[in-house]
Amino acid sequence: MSSATPPPSSSDASPAPADSASVSPTAPISDSPAHAPSPLRHRAVAAAVAQGLVGPATPVAGLLDVAGICRSAAELRAAFEEFTAPGTPVLHAFAVKAASLVPVLRLLAGEGLGCEVAGPGELALARAAGVPPARTVLDSPAKTPAELREALALGIAVNADSFGELARLDALTGSAPTGSPLGLRVNPQLGGGSIGAMSTATGTSKFGVPLRDEDVRDRVVQAFLDRPWLTRLHVHVGSQGMPLELMADGVRVLYELAEEINERAGRPQVTTLDIGGGLPVNFASDEVAPSYRTYARLLHTSVPGLFDGRYGLVTEFGRSLLAKHGVVLARVEYAKSAGGRRIAVTHAGAQVATRTVFAPDSWPVRVAAYDAQGLLKSGDPVAQDVAGPCCFAGDLVARDRPLPLLEPGDHVALLDTGAYYFSTHFAYNSLPRPGVYGYAPDPDGGLRWATVRTAQELDDLVAESGGAHGDALTRLRATHSSA
Known part of the structure; x- marks a missing residue:
């Protein structure tokens, strides 16, 4: 235009x-x-x-x-750069579900962001936007074998959501080596915020491995020791309605788990921490609050080792950027x-x-x-x-x-x-x-x-509503009637 x-x-x-x-x-x-x-x-x-x-x-x-979107992306980068040791690899992966529009993803890619995808459709959008596999993260509690094979073939980072998915990755990586960074999502079970549907770290959440359930923490540590290729940990406490302190507490739990795994392994096996996103948005006025800097400063105070350069970082912000x-x-x-x-x-x-x-x-x-x-x-x-x-x-x-x-x-x-x-x-x-x-x-x-x-267009709406198959059921009825 x-x-x-x-x-x-x-x-x-x-x-x-x-x-x-x-x-x-x-x-x-x-x-x-x-x-x-x-x-x-x-x-x-x-x-x-x-x-x-x-x-x-x-x-x-x-x-x-457009200018506002670019400004938010710049504020996110600057907030983490302020507290992170020089040379630390940081990937800010935009949560595609927040704005599944190819031009938006390409705009953010131009601002230095990658993509966090939760299924084949979102992955297709990220690829159409030109986001490289190395800057893409696949999260989902229900990844199919086909989705996993595609991600592993492309070299996309994958966060397994369960022990069952780890077993599936065992088979897939055993039959076809991959360059994909692989991790495990854990649920610190810290409780929810003011919106239950947005709270992903409750005791019975469908997401991640429930870290406080009996014997699960030991199983997680052993899962890493048994799999040298497992190098990432992922957590996402929740989004809108979540207090920042609870989000930071979830990151602290993740960091402490990484430290425990690396100590048991006798080497830095966990090299990257994916701390999710979920920064809440103020919907009461034009004021942007909380800011990325406020959150990054809280993380720096609560989990200082997070930023000392020993771990690469991945974030998955969505709503707060757009x-x-x-x-x-x-x-x-x-x-x-x-x-x-x-x-x-x-x-x-x-x-x-x-x-x-x-x-x-x-x-x-x-x-x-x-x-x-x-x-x-x-x-x-x-x-x-x-x-x-x-x-x-x-x-x-x-x-x-x-x-x-x-x-x-x-x-x-x-x-x-x-x-x-x-x-x-x-x-x-x-x-x-x-x-x-x-x-x-x-x-x-x-x-x-x-x-x-x-x-x-209305023609497009008709087409996606089965317009090309308009008489399919009528033909079935005629077949049934003549039988």
């Missing part, structure tokens, strides 16, 4: 929209965020509307701030009242904000109100529901939210949606996946745009 400058307006100086959302259900929702939204975001919304990226024919789209740099922008189709409550019916609901709709207390989203030209709306806040297009009553992205009065033709922006909202589409009502577009400022003060993902 071409460069575009939005129509002249005072949007950059407009007051912040009357909206916010809290990270936890106990935090109050205020009428304005702690920090005014980025003027670049305002310009991007206005430009997207002016260019027709969002309009009557395409009523919802995703917008990604969330703040994305917006779901949707047109308001209708406005009405029910039981004294105003309702703005938009085109952004459960199909793009699945977690927000089904678990609003855990995944609240801030909503900004823009007018028909894409300029920030002003006016006294009115409590409103912001509804999506799906055919069930609970399809609401915001409930009783104070916003300037929304009318048909206006727009709503769901903020902090750069991670997961574009890669976990919910195909309820066969709603097509929206287009995703990246933007960046140009030297002339305008914005340049690029298509990240083309909006799904």
Whole structure:
């Protein structure tokens, strides 16, 4: 797409929209965020509307701030470089599930990041983005023999999730030598955070080898002693809702296990520690908190040996790199009242904000109100529901939210949606996946745009829903009837 400058307006100086959302259900929702939204975001919304990226024919789209993404990647690298001994190999592998979009993966690769993949689809995306095998890590609790063979043939790092998978690797590496770095994921069983579904270090988590179960620690140590090719340990305590102290405690447990294994082996057998990701995101305002530097400093204080150069490091951050740099922008189709409550019916609901709709207390989203030209709306806040297009009553992205009065033709922006909202589409009502577009400022003060993902056409939707096999069941019925 071409460069575009939005129509002249005072949007950059407009007051912040009357909206916010809290990270936890106990935090109050205020009428304005702690920090005014980025003027670049305002310009991007206005430009997207002016260019027709969002309009009557395409009523919802995703917008990604390229400069913001690159800034987050640079902050991650700098945070760990500050505390890590010179020459220590560090791979920051982006968790592909957070934004499974090839252009995003290629952009991050250009910023020095690799990819953490959790299945053949994500691996295919990483390869399409040009991410080399040496900068790719395969994690999953259910890897098939075919997936493992492919990874081992390519030289991709693999973290086994169970003793059963280690046995499978025994057979595969015995029949075909590999250059893949191989490790084992352990569960330190430290407990969960405020969101159970995001807590991966509980006593009964499906992930990793449960380190505190009876005799398991000894079995882990012996598994390494029996396998000289096993050189990595992996841990991931959890993501959103996890306190940093618990995350750091999980890394400390991993480090101490590595030290024990190496002492028993009489040599540095474990050479790399994969400490996972999961840095929580502040969804209550534009403030980035906690920062990567805050987390790296806590790790340096809690586990100083982690950074002394004896171990290579791998991280697997996802949400924290992208969330703040994305917006779901949707047109308001209708406005009405029910039981004294105003309702703005938009085109952004459960199909793009699945977690927000089904678990609003855990995944609240801030909503900004823009007018028909894409300029920030002003006016006294009115409590409103912001509804999506799906055919069930609970399809609401915001409930009783104070916003300037929304009318048909206006727009709503769901903020902090750069991670997961574009890669976990919910195909309820066969709603097509929206287009995703990246933007960046140009030297002339305008914005340049690029298509990240083309909006799904209805013909494509029909095709993936079995359109080519339309009469398959009818033929079976005819065969059955004549039998």
